[in-house]
Amino acid sequence: MEKGKLYVIATPIGNLGDISFRAVEILKSLPFVLAEDTRESIKLLRKYEINTQLISYRDQNHDRIIEKVKEKLDIGLNLGLISDSGTPLISDPGFKLVRELRELGYVIESIPGASAVISALSISGLPTDRFIFLGFLTKSKERRKDILKRYFSLGNTVIIYESPNRLLSLLNTINNICPENLTVVARDLTKMREEVLSGSSKELEEILLKREFDKHPHGEYVVMVYPLSQKELCS
Numbered sequence: 493m494e495k496g497k498l499y500v501i502a503t504p505i506g507n508l509g510d511i512s513f514r515a516v517e518i519l520k521s522l523p524f525v526l527a528e529d530t531r532e533s534i535k536l537l538r539k540y541e542i543n544t545q546l547i548s549y550r551d552q553n554h555d556r557i558i559e560k561v562k563e564k565l566d567i568g569l570n571l572g573l574i575s576d577s578g579t580p581l582i583s584d585p586g587f588k589l590v591r592e593l594r595e596l597g598y599v600i601e602s603i604p605g606a607s608a609v610i611s612a613l614s615i616s617g618l619p620t621d622r623f624i625f626l627g628f629l630t631k632s633k634e635r636r637k638d639i640l641k642r643y644f645s646l647g648n649t650v651i652i653y654e655s656p657n658r659l660l661s662l663l664n665t666i667n668n669i670c671p672e673n674l675t676v677v678a679r680d681l682t683k684m685r686e687e688v689l690s691g692s693s694k695e696l697e698e699i700l701l702k703r704e705f706d707k708h709p710h711g712e713y714v715v716m717v718y719p720l721s722q723k724e725l726c727s
């Protein structure tokens with residue numbers, strides 16, 4: 493019997509219309525889809541009248557779920573993997589699952605689509621020929637500083653995901669490490685409150701402080717930084 497395959501399916505990052513025809517067709521064809529948060533994923537499935545059954549999958553329940561996944565694949569069922577938004581595994585669960593299934597010889601197929609990293613970079617106006625994606629940084633201030641200093645020294649555009657509660661702190665750290673920079677902050681891409689701010693990290697910090705952002709932090713952020721001078725960072 494031919495084994496089933498796992499489809500890694502990109503879903504919208506905000507606007508539910510940003511999904512490919514192929515992704516919808518695949519989702520409708522599958523008996524089961526592994527989802528990071530079934531409460532969020534059900535909204536997408538209902539919009540497109542997809543009746544596929546959702547199974548909660550997170551890194552924390554990987555060991556409990558993996559055997560069931562293999563059992564279904566072994567009897568020829570195709571399965572899907574989606575995250576809350578965007579492309580699975582990009583700062584989202586799924587690495588353990590894909591790695592283990594690939595090592596065991598199962599077929600894994602990508603159904604490409606939206607990604608906050610690429611969407612933000614494409615409208616940033618920053619150099620796109622080389623970039624570094626760091627995802628969510630550690631909470632340790634000193635560790636964050638060391639990581640940023642190391643990657644700024646390479647002279648590439650650096651992309652970071654950041655929570656609203658730490659956004660101002662991140663901008664301040666960037667300014668302390670590399671005052672000469674071009675920074676672009678993209679908020680809530682493809683949603684009603686989408687906004688893109690550009691300037692130096694210091695200028696953006698000042699803009700947000702004038703808005704009293706520190707008192708009412710909100711939104712989802714992609715922060716992109718291009719260091720204009722790496723001389724002092726490389727020493």
